[in-house]
Amino acid sequence: MRSTPPPADAVTMPLARWYGDAARDLPWRRPEFHDEFGAWGTLVSEFMLQQTPVNRVIPHLEAWLARWPTPSALAAATTAEVVQQWANLGYPRRALWLHRAAVEITERHDGVVPRDVEALLGLSGIGDYTARAVAVFAYADRHPVVDTNTRRVLARAVLGQAQPGSPSRRDLALMETLLPEDAGESAVFNAAAMELGATVCTSRAPRCEICPLLDGCAWVAAGRPDTGDARRRQAAFEGSDRQARGAVLRILRDAAPDSVPLDSVLPEWPDPLQRHRAIDSLIADGLAEADGELISLPR
DNA sequence: TACCCGTGGGG
DNA sequence: TCCCCAAGGGT
Incomplete structure (x- = not known):
């Protein structure tokens, strides 16, 4: 006799199956990447991915890690070198923060990227998302990882809203309730939710026809209401x-x-x-x- | 909390 | 063409 599956399985099961087929082949998902750069590679990739699209990050990530393959190597670089290597990735303060984090890791953690979320949060430029992303994707620990893609998936599939509106802390708590007990499965779930938001459950033109969550999606069930778009518009760039x-x-x-x-x-x-x-x-x-x-x- | 912080590709 | 917005974080 099987007991009734928990409701969360209605989300985690189809998502995991879909991810197995549809996941993009990205550098930081390859085993060799982790063999070569370890948690440092994950950390650098997450810094670059903060508000910069995947396709623009990839070549810069490879060049960066070739030049500074460890935290201590980056810590020894000058600010000018770091800012120049950052090139046109945008938000160059991230380069400063990454450099500072490398110094902090070298001085406070013996050159080893911390595994503990609280320790990660203590590093420059690392917030709720990046700390958990490193703990989960580099160290395979069990935490909710919530980025803008995951927030959109939760808003639609679970809450029935067109766009995320609730405070991101609430989405972190919601993700926690859906997280599989097993650490390995939970890591896949975190990655799959992000991937779905990035490639299917997109902000502008979601491809619901191919969505693995279509049957149980609260937003689709509600008739895909346009939730008045509570999103704040990005400030104008021209003339800024x-x-x-x-x-x-x-x-x-x-x-x-x-x-x-x-x-x-x-x-x-x-x-x-x-x-x-x-x-x-x-x-x-x-x-x-x-x-x-x-x-x-x-x- | 709301606003600030770059850059470029796609719809 | 123009507008949207992208694996966020600091203040």
């Missing part, structure tokens, strides 16, 4: 400070390791005040360094 900062930093990256005259940096920028603000804030963030009338990446 971010655009100005990006333009300045590109010049410094291209010139590195040389300095350039301050006057030569975006002299024609439409808003001189904004140009000044961009330069100052980059220096304040540690992404640039001024020396008299010269400016460069930090030395």
